[in-house]
Every structure is written in structure tokens, then in C-alpha cells.
Amino acid sequence: MTAANDPVKDEIRRSGLRATPARLATLLLLRESTSPLTHAEVSQQLADRGIDRATAFRNLNDLAEVGLLRRTELGDHVWRFEAVRGQPQDDTGHPHFLCVDCGTVSCLDDVKLTAGSLRQSAKIGEITEILLRGHCNGCGDTSATRQ
């Protein structure tokens, strides 16, 4: 009963992993973030507490493997991690928008394809993820708000 039951620690334990300080910090950090973070961003935050880059990578991957995080690659050669909201087992992921100019990632909640597009893609395979890329509103307008 050392220091009262920590619910987040329990979540980690229930997933089959040991609730180490590094894992707890990683999970909390990502749960506070509003957008996916890269390994670099995460490990930089954890470096203060003496956590090694490799450990950060392993924990990010481990937590993703058990479903507490989601690991995605949005097309700029960098893995990003985000906390899975809700029950890990029914996590289906959601679409993302990556700004090719500034690298900002936005989580979208329900991008849908037209019926025709769905029919076309069904001939290829089963879609599990949709990624949109382009210029975010911050980067798009080189001129003012009005042309």
C-alpha cells in the first residue's frame, strides 16, 4: 500500500507491463498532449528525469503494442505516438491531416469517402487508415486573410 493506488499505474499493469516511472511519465505526457508527439519530442521531455532515448523508444513501442498508445507514421519519416482514448480494445484509429509545410499534425474525427471511392478502393483491399496531407491554414495563406 505504498502511497495509495495509482489508477494509471494500474492501467499499465493491467495491460501486462510493469508500471515503471518511465512508462508512467510517458503515458501521462501523451495523455496531456492534444496532438501526436514524435519520439524526439517525448524523449526530450523525459531526458530531464534521466530516461534514455532507447528506453523511451522501447516504452513508446511497448505501450503502443498493448494498445495504450497508437503509433502512426504520417509521411515525414517520423513515428508519432498518441494516447488511445477510450477502451484500447475497441480502438479503430482516426484520420489525420499532416501539414507538409510546418509538420503540424491534426487529428480528424471522421473523414468519409464517397460511395464510388469506397467501391473503387474495395477492389484493392480493406482500408484501415486515412491520411490527408496538404497545407494547413496557418501555412497556406502567404497573403492576408483576403486575397
Place this chain on the structure above:
Amino acid sequence: MTAANDPVKDEIRRSGLRATPARLATLLLLRESTSPLTHAEVSQQLADRGIDRATAFRNLNDLAEVGLLRRTELGDHVWRFEAVRGQPQDDTGHPHFLCVDCGTVSCLDDVKLTAGSLRQSAKIGEITEILLRGHCNGCGDTSATRQ
């Protein structure tokens, strides 16, 4: 008039690049391919002719820069190149489907989003590219054609 005018060489020259054997071979290879090729795949083909990895990389990038090729990243940490069909200047790209199991890439011709999805994404920015990921029909059916 050494060996009759080569139209592909001329295309390369018109783009502002010198028509070297390596560039000619690269462009022809990609024009014959039905799907985007990675640098590894291209340079492996060209290695027989004594073309260096770095040269292959530079030429792929150069040809992409002048619009004869398109360079895309489909979410598996690898650049892929494909020949641009039609006039390079009005190349707008097209959607792709990447099988996360076998890495196969399929070119799609016109994936469209529903009006609602378009409205939602417009709040974020301007979409320039759509990428779908999932399991291709070859990898999806672990069981037979019928369950």
C-alpha cells in the same frame, strides 16, 4: 546527328537537365513500371550498369524536381518514385493505397471525400494528397475466398 534524335533524351534536356545514360535509364525504368518504385528498387536495377546508389538518389530527386517524376512517402519510411504521366506542369498527383502487410502500393485514380468530410477538413487546411492504408486483397484473406 549521332544515332538519331531520342525523344526521351530531349524531354530530359527540355526540363533543364543533361540527358545522361543514368537519367535516361532511370526515367525509362519508371515509365515501364506500373507502380511507384523505391530508391532501393531503382538503384538495384541500375547497379548492373555501374550506376552508384548516390547517383541514383540524386537523379531520382532531380527528375522529381523538374516534374518528370513524382516523389511520395506513403507512410513506411521510404521514398517512392513514379513517372508523371501527361504534362508535368499540370501534374496534380493521385491517391495511393499502401498495404501495411506486404508494402505493395496501388495507384488509385480518384478517391473523393464526402461533402461533410471536405467541410471538416477545410477548417484545418487545404488537402493536396490522400493516402489510404490497409490490407490488400492478397494479404487480407487468411482464409479462403469464402469463410
Place this chain on the structure above:
DNA sequence: AGTGCACTTGCAACCGTATTGCAACTGGGT
């Protein structure tokens, strides 16, 4: 056809992101 130079190439060194081998350490069940 010959000349000259900017562009291109080969080679090796390098970079950034991510992974791995291994010995030391530790969470947590007993």
C-alpha cells in the same frame, strides 16, 4: 570536329531516426 566549363558521377564519409546486444538494475508476485 575541337574546346571549355558547368553539370554530373563515383566513392566514401556522414546524418537522423530507430533498433538491438548486453550487463546491471528493479517491479511486484511470492
Place this chain on the structure above:
DNA sequence: ACCCAGTTGCAATACGGTTGCAAGTGCACT
């Protein structure tokens, strides 16, 4: 309190891609 599978730190490694530089060559201009 004990113990060991799971975890960590550190260094080495893997991999995709880029870069510096000296040698080579496409091609515009005689």
C-alpha cells in the same frame, strides 16, 4: 525479505538518405 522475468542505460548497429570532393562528361559554342 527474496527472487527473477521484465526493464533500463549505454554503446554499437541498422537503415534510408544526403553530402563533400576530385574526376569525368554532356553539350553549347566555335
